[in-house]
Amino acid sequence: MYDLTGFQRDVLYTIAGQDEPHGLALKAELETYYEGEVNHGRLYPNLDTLVDKGLVEKGTVDRRTNSYMLTQRGRREIEARRDWEDEYVDELLGE
Template structure:
């Protein structure tokens, strides 16, 4: 996951948190977080990158709508990232509580 942009990591987290979301559902979630419009020209190329990297699987709902799910590799990458973050966040929180 080290080679992903922050936006791509956020896409993984949103996809992980929703049940087979379609592009517009992902877009709405990110717009709520970023508090600004996410343009299709940013969203879909980044989703395609995640598909190409084997982190996300894209399926078809109908001719106009795709859904996205994490692959097992995508899930493992999120878990590894959370463990890595916890190493640093847990230590800092423990130190703050001790003071």
């Protein structure tokens, strides 16, 4: 996960929080978080990168719509990242 951009991590987390979302659902969720437009030219190449890295699996809903879901590796990477973050956040919060 260390080699992902912040946006790619956000996309990965957004996929994790939904049930096999399609691209437009991810776009809408990310636009809510970023409080602005996320254009197709930014989203879809980053989704392809996550697929190429083996973190996300791309499925087909119909001829025009793809769905996305985490792979086992994607789940492990998120868990490892959360554990790493918890080490520092817990320390910061005195927990």
